[in-house]
Amino acid sequence: MPGTYPALPGGGHGAGPAAIPGDLLAELDRLLAPSVRSLRRSCAVDLTFGGSLAPGSRDAITIRHLDGHLGHTLRDLQVRAGYGLGGKVFATGRPLVVRDYFNTGHIVHAYDRAVAPERIETVFAVPIRTEAMVVGLLYLAQRDDVAIGDRVVARAVEHTRRIERDLAVGVEVRRRTAAYDEAAARDQRAVADARRDLDEAIAMVDDPHARTRLRQVSQRLHRITAGDDDGAPQPATADVLSARELDVLGLVATGAANGDIAAELGLRPNTVKAYLRSIARKLGAANRTHAVSLARDAGLLP
Template sequence: MARLYESPAEDGRVLARALDAFRQRTSMDMVFGGPVRRGSVAMEITALNGARTRSAANLVVHKGEGLGGKALVLGRPVMVADYVTAEGITHIYDHAVRPEALQTLTALPIVVERAPRLLIYLGARAQVSLGDRWFDTFSPIVRRIERDLAVDDEVQRRLSLLQQANGYPALTRGDLFDIARELNDLADAIDDESVKARLQAVGDRFAPSVAPDRSTVQPLLRPREIDVLREVSRGLSNREVADALGLLPNTVKSYLKNAMRKLHVSNRVQAITAAREQGLI
């Protein structure tokens, strides 16, 4: 079966984490789903959690067809207590559902910017009575997924601007530095530590290449880097700073090195001076 499109790697990671979280929170027997094609015309099931077979793997679900297709049309969750006898949906995908012996089934669209981005199915191999309060129990998971996808979209948009920057006269060096700063600000909004680290690394990678005018743009320093500079300005050694902040000496050294690079200075004395000039410490 031909794939609809190659979904972004980050979408795949968000989906995998979402399936784990939904299964733990809802105690459903099987949770599965995949990305929605642009225009919400179809989706492809690319991830399975709790499956007994591969019957649903890479199944393409079209808008308006089956439970998932109905959820795409409505833009909201759709549930059936007994899938086999359910009315109001087409049963074109029964061949994928029956091998899993699923009875109660919910199709949940994850919506970003008013458009479904992922479609997640929650299935039980027995008839389960579910109500509005059941949906409320996992609404924080939905909000977190939507936020992570929205943040990733913004990161990709800004990376695209950065990649075009060399031939883009409308972007000044200060503009590029602001973009790098916002990448780090976006990182602060992410709970997942691996994603946070990736965003911070990208922001750090681009920030030093911009070298803006210090009089108009402040350096892109993280709160911990400012904390380290503040302690260093008191005359403390790296080990003493580490003890004061509850960090390892090598971590303090790394923060200090990053701060010096972002401030475009070569030693800690110059870093303290530059940070004080810009009101950072």
């Protein structure tokens, strides 16, 4: 009877003003499907079912997972705080049992129409908690008016605690992953800002060799933010561009179009495009004009 079973620590559904994070509810919903099945097997009862808080709600549990059910009248049922056995457990934060379900006076019979097709007589409901908040419910039910023994109670409560521990671990993993991703994005933004400052400073350096070295540093910062830097030293810019690429880039610097460059060097237009793509990749240039500017900064072009 109510009061016979151990209370979980803390208050009921009203504790704490903050809304429940959606990722926590999604994680709980993911855990409930296998938990409902294993609970029925371990406790050897006729029916188990359960659910979590409806998204955006603090006073309604939605039953989504069932095992051993005869029909679907309980599926997607919303159990509100204070109504029915589950609603009483939701409101008080205490596991409770009722026998002779339809005639008990201990609960508000708001869901009898949904419960009746399952022919339930004895029901035991356990709250699932996170910190001081009830976020879900688990039910065990028998179709006979039989007592729920202490062993079954202990198994059900321990099963619920395991869900709570798994829920806490899953949420913490997601929190730490999100924090890591946020920190990584923040670091990448900082490196990108530093690279922009460096590029501006390079334009004020007169020594071509110093400009070449600084440009290599800038290019490595770009590779770091793009995630493809292996830490290996990069060759000097003068060694990166082949003689043919320098020929192509020299004609680009005069304003020659791709067709003119192809005719001048005896190349196919597509080959000229391939050279330009290679030049841009090696110099870290955004376009052909930028490539000419970088090459001049490095002393490769007059």
